[in-house]
Amino acid sequence: MSNVFIAFQVNEESRPVVDAILADNPNATAVYSPGLVKIDAPNSLVIKRESIEEQIGQRYDLQQMQVNLVTLSGHIDEDDDQFTLSWNH
Numbered sequence: 001m002s003n004v005f006i007a008f009q010v011n012e013e014s015r016p017v018v019d020a021i022l023a024d025n026p027n028a029t030a031v032y033s034p035g036l037v038k039i040d041a042p043n044s045l046v047i048k049r050e051s052i053e054e055q056i057g058q059r060y061d062l063q064q065m066q067v068n069l070v071t072l073s074g075h076i077d078e079d080d081d082q083f084t085l086s087w088n089h
Helices: 015-024 049-056 062-067
Strands: 003-009 029-033 036-042 044-048 069-073 075-078 082-086
Touching (some): 003 015, 003 044, 003 082, 015 044, 015 049, 036 044, 044 049, 062 069, 062 082
Antiparallel strands (some): 003 036, 003 069, 029 036, 044 082, 075 082
16 A cells, blocks of 8 residues: 655645645644645545535635645546545556
């Protein structure tokens, strides 16, 4: 089993995204370094639009997270409701 990961700039825009990811992926771990947060998860990681919207209290387009995205590792599967990284392909 391999880990997937996603990393974001640490700022007010990415904080609710990170919180939503960690809430939805109990096996995920976040490592904070100056200006960056990297989230690792075994095998797959799911980012749900609905969970981010609950964090921020308004509509959210998953494409918005790319503004603060630094890097990622894994196969990407995305639609309007969810963004998934995995090695299951």
